[in-house]
Amino acid sequence: MINIAYLSLGSNIGDRERWLKQAIMELERTDGLQIEKVSSIYETDPVGFTEQDAFLNMAVKVKTSLSAHELLIRCLQIEKQLGRVREFRWGPRKIDLDILLYNNENIEMEDLQIPHPRMTERAFVLVPLLEIDGKVRHPQQNVSLVEVLSGIPDKEGVRLWKQINGEGGSVLFES
Ligand SMILES: Nc1ncnc2c1ncn2[C@@H]1O[C@H](COP(=O)(O)OP(=O)(O)OP(=O)(O)O)[C@@H](O)[C@H]1O
Ligand SMILES: Nc1nc2c(c(=O)[nH]1)N=C(CO)CN2
Numbered sequence: 001m002i003n004i005a006y007l008s009l010g011s012n013i014g015d016r017e018r019w020l021k022q023a024i025m026e027l028e029r030t031d032g033l034q035i036e037k038v039s040s041i042y043e044t045d046p047v048g049f050t051e052q053d054a055f056l057n058m059a060v061k062v063k064t065s066l067s068a069h070e071l072l073i074r075c076l077q078i079e080k081q082l083g084r085v086r087e088f089r090w091g092p093r094k095i096d097l098d099i100l101l102y103n104n105e106n107i108e109m110e111d112l113q114i115p116h117p118r119m120t121e122r123a124f125v126l127v128p129l130l131e132i133d134g135k136v137r138h139p140q141q142n143v144s145l146v147e148v149l150s151g152i153p154d155k156e157g158v159r160l161w162k163q164i165n166g167e168g169g170s171v172l173f174e175s
Contacts, residue, residue, distance in 0.1 A: 004036075005071060006100040006136070007060050008116070008125045010044075012092050016056040017041065017162070019082055019095040024060065026078040032065040033074070039128035040164045045157035047122060048090035056161060059100070059128035068102040072112050075099065100129060104139040115139060120148050123155045 007027075011019040020041065028035055039059040046052045064071060075097035082095045100116045107114040115138060119125045126149040129136060136145050149155070 001065065003064050003066070003068075003103050005062050005064060005068070005102045006129055006132070007062065007075070008057065008096075008098045008100050008119070008129070009060065010055045010057045010096045010098075010124070011094055012046065012053045012055040013094045020056060020058060022082055023078055023095050023097060026081065027060065027062065027074075030064075030066075030074055033071075034063045035060055036063050037061040037132045038164055039131045040160055041162040042124065042128055043159050043161040044124035047124060047157070049088075052092045055124065057124045057128060057158075058164075059125070059132055061132050068099065068105065068107050068114055069109065069112055071099060071102070098125075100125060101136065101139070106140055120145075121152070123149065123152045123158045126152070127155070127158045 009020050009023055024035065024038065027033060037060065041056050041058045044055045044057050046055060066074065079095055079097055084094050084096070098116050099112070099114055100119050102114045105114060116125070120138060120141070126145055130145055130149060134146060137143065138145060138148065141148075
């Protein structure tokens, strides 16, 4: 069975673009997973814990035969492989991979909630996601994410940092 998932990637330590690219390379290497689209890269003001450096954020759309939980395990493995150290919640990180959406499913597991519970509050998630697919809807709230984004006051904290015209992941490695 082929599933469609959207992921959010973020980094605010060291060579932020490099960690994003490496995470995408690792996703591409995953059996049963193909990257369909990548967004541009955005520089974003930190949200939650604000006394930290700006993030680079982007979104990717993947096609996968992995279950949602298998995809989570793979994301955690990639974070670990790239040397992410968990210091504290919402604190700085080399790389963060979150699953935003998995088909149209609502998933409530102890260690996995989909749609990602905080995605509708975060312009740094919605701007890149909507660049990839402007028609996405929120499966629980049954609203278009464009509408959700229009209700978020603080969108100026999200700035285009590197434009990518992205079908597939390989475009990221061309420059
Ligand atoms: N949709 C999801 N995508 C990724 N991780 C999830 C998801 N739902 C629950 N989790 C759990 O969240 C844990 C990691 O949270 P993490 O440390 O990345 O949180 P955070 O990035 O600091 O905060 P936030 O969750 O608000 O983005 C994972 O170990 C995973 O079990
Ligand atoms: N701008 C921005 N702020 C954040 C981010 C992030 O990726 N970008 N991730 C967080 C924890 O998931 C907390 N705050």
